[in-house]
Structure formats: structure tokens, C-alpha cells
Amino acid sequence: MELITDITAMRSWCAAARRAGGRIALVPTMGYFHAGHLALMDRARSLADRVVVSLFVNPLQFGPTEDLDRYPRDLERDQRLAGERGVDVLFAPAVETMYPSETATRVVVGELGTRLCGASRPGHFDGVATVVAKLFHIVGPDVAVFGEKDFQQLVILRRMAADLDFPVTIVGHPVVREPDGLAMSSRNTYLSPEERRRAAAISRGLRRARELVAGGERRVEAIATAVEAVLTDAGLRSEYVAVVDSATLAPQHKVTQRSRLLVAAWAGATRLIDNCALTPSGEVIAP
Amino acid sequence: MELITDITAMRSWCAAARRAGGRIALVPTMGYFHAGHLALMDRARSLADRVVVSLFVNPLQFGPTEDLDRYPRDLERDQRLAGERGVDVLFAPAVETMYPSETATRVVVGELGTRLCGASRPGHFDGVATVVAKLFHIVGPDVAVFGEKDFQQLVILRRMAADLDFPVTIVGHPVVREPDGLAMSSRNTYLSPEERRRAAAISRGLRRARELVAGGERRVEAIATAVEAVLTDAGLRSEYVAVVDSATLAPQHKVTQRSRLLVAAWAGATRLIDNCALTPSGEVIAP
Numbered sequence: 035m036e037l038i039t040d041i042t043a044m045r046s047w048c049a050a051a052r053r054a055g056g057r058i059a060l061v062p063t064m065g066y067f068h069a070g071h072l073a074l075m076d077r078a079r080s081l082a083d084r085v086v087v088s089l090f091v092n093p094l095q096f097g098p099t100e101d102l103d104r105y106p107r108d109l110e111r112d113q114r115l116a117g118e119r120g121v122d123v124l125f126a127p128a129v130e131t132m133y134p135s136e137t138a139t140r141v142v143v144g145e146l147g148t149r150l151c152g153a154s155r156p157g158h159f160d161g162v163a164t165v166v167a168k169l170f171h172i173v174g175p176d177v178a179v180f181g182e183k184d185f186q187q188l189v190i191l192r193r194m195a196a197d198l199d200f201p202v203t204i205v206g207h208p209v210v211r212e213p214d215g216l217a218m219s220s221r222n223t224y225l226s227p228e229e230r231r232r233a234a235a236i237s238r239g240l241r242r243a244r245e246l247v248a249g250g251e252r253r254v255e256a257i258a259t260a261v262e263a264v265l266t267d268a269g270l271r272s273e274y275v276a277v278v279d280s281a282t283l284a285p286q287h288k289v290t291q292r293s294r295l296l297v298a299a300w301a302g303a304t305r306l307i308d309n310c311a312l313t314p315s316g317e318v319i320a321p
Numbered sequence: 322m323e324l325i326t327d328i329t330a331m332r333s334w335c336a337a338a339r340r341a342g343g344r345i346a347l348v349p350t351m352g353y354f355h356a357g358h359l360a361l362m363d364r365a366r367s368l369a370d371r372v373v374v375s376l377f378v379n380p381l382q383f384g385p386t387e388d389l390d391r392y393p394r395d396l397e398r399d400q401r402l403a404g405e406r407g408v409d410v411l412f413a414p415a416v417e418t419m420y421p422s423e424t425a426t427r428v429v430v431g432e433l434g435t436r437l438c439g440a441s442r443p444g445h446f447d448g449v450a451t452v453v454a455k456l457f458h459i460v461g462p463d464v465a466v467f468g469e470k471d472f473q474q475l476v477i478l479r480r481m482a483a484d485l486d487f488p489v490t491i492v493g494h495p496v497v498r499e500p501d502g503l504a505m506s507s508r509n510t511y512l513s514p515e516e517r518r519r520a521a522a523i524s525r526g527l528r529r530a531r532e533l534v535a536g537g538e539r540r541v542e543a544i545a546t547a548v549e550a551v552l553t554d555a556g557l558r559s560e561y562v563a564v565v566d567s568a569t570l571a572p573q574h575k576v577t578q579r580s581r582l583l584v585a586a587w588a589g590a591t592r593l594i595d596n597c598a599l600t601p602s603g604e605v606i607a608p
Contacts, residue, residue, distance in 0.1 A: 045488065138431040141448070146425050163426070164485070171486040197426035198451070199458040201332065258545035 038125050041172055047123060048086070056082035060175035060202075062166055065089040065126075067115045068104040070181055070210040070218035073120045078179045086173050087116050089126040093133070106223050106257075122223030125173070132168065140170050141198075143190045146283055147304045150186050150276060150296055151307065162187055163194050170200055175232045177203045181210075182286040183217050185296055189283055208213040209308070211237060217308045229301040235268030236299055239275075240310045243295050247312045252289045265299050273298035273305065277312065289313070325412050328419075328459055329530040334410060335373070335460050337464040343370035347462035349453055349488075350377040351420045352413075353393040354402045357468055357505035362406045364494045365466045371508075375456050376413040378396040380420070380483050381560055384446030385527050393510050412460070419455065428454045428485075430477045437563060437583055438594065447475055450481050456485055464490045468497075470504050472583055476570055496595070498524065516588040522555030523586055526562075527597045530582050534599045539576045552586050560585040560592065564599065576600070 038044045051058055059082035061074045062243040071087075078085045089112060096102035109126060116124045139161050146152075147159030170178070180188050188206045195204050210218045216230075217238030225233055239261040246257050265272045277286050280294040293312040298305060323330045324391075338345055344371035347363045358374075365372045376399060383389035396413060403411045426430040427447050433439075434446030454466050457465070468477050475493045497505045503526030512520055526548040540566040553560045559560050564573050567581040585592060 041486065092524045137484045138433050139481045140429050140431070142429050144425040144427070149586050168486045171488055174488065194426045198327065198428070199455045201458055201461065294341070 035113070035121050036123045037113060038123055039131065041127065041128050044086075044123070044125050044127075044172050045174075051122075052085045052174070057176040058082055058084045058086060058173065060168050060169065060173045060178045061085065061087045062178065062180070063087060063089055063107065064091045064220065065112050066108060066220040066223070067112050067291045068218045068220065068222075070183060070208075072119055074117065074179045075121055075205050077114065077205065078177070079120055081177045081179070081205065082175075085120070086123045086175065087121050087126055088169050088173070089124055090132060090165065090169075090173055091308050092161060092165040093129060094137070095158050096162055097155055097158065098153070101224075103219075104224075106220055114252060125169075132165070140164050141194060143194060146186075146193060148191050149283060150274060150278070151298060152186070154273060154298075159187065159190050163190060166191055167194070167198075167200075170202055177201055177205055179205045179207055182206045182309070183209045183219065183307070185280075185294060187285060188321065189281070209310075212235070215241070217306075219306065221304060221306065223302055224304040229304060232268045232270055233301045233306055235270055236297055236306060236308045237262055238268075238298060240295060240308060241262040244312060247289055254287050254289065257289070257295070261295070261297065265297075271300040273300060278312070322400070322408050323410045324400060326408055326414050326418065327367065331373075331410070331412050331414075331459055338371045338409075339461070344462050344463040344522060345369055345371045345373060345460065347456065347460045347465045348374045348469070349465065350374060350376055350458050351378045351392065351507065353395055353507040353510070354399050355497075355507065355509075357470060357507045359402065359406055360497050361466045361468055361494050362403065362434065364492065365464070368405055368466070368492065369475065370462045371409045372406075372407070373410045373412055373460050373462065374408050374508060375460070376411055377419060377452065377456075379448060379452040380416060381424070381451055382445050384442055384445065385586060387442070388508075388511075391511075393507050400590070412456075412581050419452070424451070427451050428481060430481060433477050433480060436570060437565070438585060439473070441560060441585075446474065446477050450477060452482070453478055454485075454487075457489055462489050464492055466492045466494055469493045469596070470506065470594070472494045472567075472581060473570060476568070493566075496597075504593075506593065508591055508593065509582055511591040512588055519555045519557055520593055521586055521593045522551055522557055522589045525555075526551040526584060527582060531597065531599060534576055537546070541572075541576065544576070544582070548584065552584070558587040560587060567598070 048076045059078035063076050086296045091105050141163040143163050192204045214234040216233050243257050243261050258275045261275045262272050276296050280292050291313050295312050296309040346365035348365045378392050428450040429447045430450050479491045501521040503520050530544045530548050545562045548562045549559050563583050567579050571578050576601050582599050583596040585594045
């Protein structure tokens, strides 16, 4: 596996891969790989001839009070894991490479980015959309793979790709979970042992919601109340529990085939998110 | 020459051209071709193997009180002119093709787009940047050619391409003028014979500014006052007369090698713009 840190070198590598007739898949990440990232790499491998994984902790998507500085990093370990997974290139540019001067241009995603996670993280999704647009322009992938764990991000990037006619297919990959159900996240490393134990309540809340829907409940308010109770009982602070249309993120009052349940909650000082489909066609929530 | 109106067909044509090893130049236009557009097509031809000219009157860059509905259109004539000029494809999508639903995503250009023309046309440059990003994603050009007539637009698109790492070279082409010096513009067709006669004062103002600089004047205020006088004497209403850094559009107080003079003025109900370099290295303003 090659490690590339330079934009020109990355473009050249991709141009050569394309000339050789290969399809390129891109997996944009912020590094500190866990089993979720590795699943995205496997998915990318199944979709293309060449797999490029980008590793960039993007300052533009962090608010001034957020965890940019303490976000976990371990390039050496990430390099080894990606290499073992058959990734062709790990593209890990420095901040000064991606933002040599203050960027005047942004890709903004409008109202889709102001709700749910966007309500507490103003500008976050514009920062995500902007850096993903840059990565698309540098790599020129045929397909890009994102985790469903960041469901709002996935919907927004699908919308961005459609609105701006990006010549790339956006693929979402299901959430990968710990044995107790906690969605894999690099931020799980922030949790104390006690917080880590409590954090499993989030996926229990999702499971409770699916059980209610399986039992015939269709009222979003009743479902949200039940999920809030699971979170609160475990000592978590809920930020939002929302049922939205999975394609548009529009809030729903009644559960439909298109419903997605999204949750953000705090375990101590750590913000965690998770989500699931609510209807029987969705995949089963483990454990 | 092919006329293409469909995005998928345009992508296929470009993919085939690229597979054949050809470099593609794109000339984005709003149609109603004049000698200025034809010069851009010639320039594009000199830079690439294939020339695509897009023709799209972009609603996103027109304000609610602007001239979207009466903007001049003549596809048949444009097709003939582009064909005679050796253009390979005229890409003329319908509005519903480019904007099948309301676009949630915009490319915004920040402070660069709020000054000069942006002050009286809020959102205009965001609309331009957004549609040009879409065209770049559809055509995937190696190089794109824009007229220096829209100088602020050119600076903004250069900045957009750099900030977002678009894999495209932006080329600016000098203003093409009528025999009396008026910069070519599709909007010149709005002018009454009397307004048309008066409109030549804009290029006379530019020439006066260059004469002052050639004579040693470096104070922007003195130069702007002289240009305003030329416009007013001819019965034009000046919107702005500004001297800015040609790379950043930052206002200047003293003329430098990087100075550009930008003018917007009204002849009756028609808004006209023009610009020139101020230093001896710039090209001579005709006539």
C-alpha cells in the first residue's frame, strides 16, 4: 500500500489508475480505524478495482469548542490496518496541504444541515460537504463509501452529489457495532469504563423503538418518549431523538416505510450518535 | 457539431473523448453569441482537442427583479455560429434538466462575491459558482475559458477552482470591443440607439484612467473621480468605479502593477460593466 500526502501525487496515481481502465472507490475517513472503517474498505474493494482511503481530520467541520485537538490519531497503526485490508492508497494530507490559505469557497447544504446534529454543530455539515467536494476533485472516484452511522451526513452528501452533478455514486454501508450494540466510533475511546457501559443504552433504545413498531406502534411521539426513557434510565443525556424521512430528513409524526430513527446523546462529556430503520424491512439491530 | 441537451449524453460524449486521449475545453455561456463568445471558442480550440460550449441561461444567478425572462435567446443562430467556429458540442440543457428539483446545495464564494457587482446583485456569484461547478462535473474539462469582461466572475471562479481543488485550468480571455470601444455583451441589444451612443463613454472612461496613470497619477480617488466625470458627462449613471487588486479584488488606494479598474454603469434601464488593467503592461484599450 502506498502512503500519499501530496495532492499532485494523488492526482497522478489516480490518473494512471484510470488510464489502466480501473474503477476507483474512495473511502473518506478521519482515521483511527476501527472495525467500522475496515468494513467500509471491504465494501469499497467489492465495488471497484482500486481503493483509496483518505485520512484527514478536517478542521473545517469542527466547531471552536469541539474536539479537533484531542481527536484520536495514530497514522502508523492506521497505515498497517489499511495495508492489511488490501487498500491501494492511504491519502493522508496535512492541514496546510488541504487548506494552504483561508478558503473563500464553501459548499453549503442549506436547511438539511441545520437540523438534528446541525442544530448543535453549526457549520459542521458545510465543512463536511466542502472537504468531501475537495476529495472528490482530487481523487475523481467512481464510487465513494460512507458509513450509515453518520446518517445525516450520508443523506447530505447524496444530496450534494445529485445537486452538483458529481460523477460519483454514493454508497452507504450499515452500522458496525460492538458486542453490546454500541455503534463503533473513534470517539468511543473518550469514554470512561462507566460511561462505556452506559453508552450501550443507545442501541437498546433503538431496539426498543423497533420492538414498539413491530408491535404496531406508529406514533412517533410515543416511540421517542420510550427511547428517551431508556437513555435517561442509563444516565445518558439525550440531545435529540427524532424520526425522519430517510431520504429527505423531514420530521415525521407517523412511522412509514421510509422512517429512520436518529439519536444523539451524551455520556459524560462525549457526544454519541446512532440510528436505525424502524420498519421490518430494515436490518436487525444487534445484539 | 452536435447539439446535446441531456446530461447523461453529455457525460458519455466526454467520456468517449477522454478515452480517445483528447483534452477537453469548456466555454460556459448564456448564449446569444457575439464576437466575444466566438473569441472564447477560438481560444478554447487553441488549448484542447475538443471544444464544448455550454449554453444555459442560469436562473440561479438572476435576482428576482433582474432580466431573466427578457434575456436574449436565439438557439438556432447560436448553433450555426458555434458550428461555423469549429465547436464540437453545443451543450444546451433545459432548466428542468439542470435543476430537476430545488437545489439544496450551493457553492458560495464568501466576501469576494458581496462586493462590486455582488453589492447590487446579492447571490449572483453564488449562483454562477454553483452552475459552473455543475458544468465542470458534467463535462469534466481540462481547461475552461471565461471572458475578462466579467472580471469579478473570473477571479471568483479561479478562487473556487483553487479552493475546491477542481482538476481544471481556468483561462481568462481579453475583452472584445465594438469599433467605438463598447465591450461586447449580449445585453447591448437592450440599448436604444441614443443609449448605445452614450454607452461608449465607459471605455472612454477606462482610457482616460490609463492616460492619467501613464502621466504619473497613482491616487485611486483622483482616477475614480475622472472616470465618474466621463460617465456623467455622457449621461450614464455610475454604479461603481473601483480600483482593486486583480488577484484578490481587494480595494486599493494607490495604483500598483496589480491594479484593475472595474466599472459598472447604467444606460437607461440597462446595466453595463467593463474593466481594464491600469499599468503600462496591460493591453491597450481600443479604439
